[in-house]
Amino acid sequence: MTQPQFELAIERQINASPESVFKVWTQRTEEWFAPKPWKTRIIEQDFRPGGRSCLVMSGPDGTETSPMDGVFLEVIPNRSIVFTDAFTVGWIPQSPAFMVGFATLTPKDGGTFYRAGARHWDEESMKKHEAMGFREGWGTVVAQLAALAEAEG
Template structure:
C-alpha cells in the first residue's frame, strides 16, 4: 500500500459534523472547555466524575451516566493538541504518561474556525482506527448523538452570550 492509499483509507474512516455558531471562537471554545459537563453527553445522559486537564498530554476522564437504565460509559484518554480558540485534538489510545490503552477507538479533532462577524464554524471529527470502529460508531448513533451535543453546546454558548 502506498502513502496515497493510506491517506485515502484514513479519510474514509472519518465521521464529522459542522455547525455555524453565532458567536466568536473564543466564546465557543470557553463553552467547550469550561462547561463541558453541561453539553457533552446527549440527553438524558449526564457527565460525572470529571477530570480534565486542557493541555497537550493532559488527561480527560469522565463518566457518562444513563438515568433510564443506570448504565455508565467511562471515557478516558489524553489531549494530543490544544490550541486555545482554534483546535482540540484528543484520543482514547493513550492515558497519562503516554501509556497505550488496549481499546483505542478514535482520535477526536475539534476546530473553531473564525468566520468573521462574530461567527464560528465548529467542526467535530472522529477518526477511527479501523473500518469496524467507524461502523460501530455510526451504529451507536454518531450523527444523532454528536449532532445533539453540538446543539447543546450552542445552547450553552447562547446562555453565556446572554450573560455578557
C-alpha cells in the first residue's frame, strides 16, 4: 500500500495479542488516550461505522480542550479502527475537518505490530499537527496503550 501524501504515523511492536490491544483501545481509552498528566473523559464511543466518537482532554490545571467530536469510519475487531472529525453522527459534515485517524493491529512475532496515525487533507494541516507535538504526544500514548495491553496479557 502506498503511504498517503499527508500522513503522520507511529509504529510499535507491542508484546500482547491484537485481542488484548483492541480490548484496551476500546474499553480503557480514558487510561491511555492522553499523555499523562493530561486526562481523557469520554462523552461517547460507539465503536461501529457511523458511531459517535467524542471525548474531551483536560490538563493538570483543569483546562479542557474543546470536545473532539467525530465518527468511526471502520471498526474491525482486533484489526483496525478508523475515525474522523470530518463528520458528526448522521454523516453531517463539520468544519474545519482536521484528519482521519487510524490504528492497525497486525499479529507479529507473538504480539502486535501497532501502527497509528493521522491523514490530513493538505500539507499545511499535517505540518500544523506535527508542530503541535504529534510524534511526542502520540508516541507517549502508544507507550501507555502498550503498557496496559502488555499487563493484560
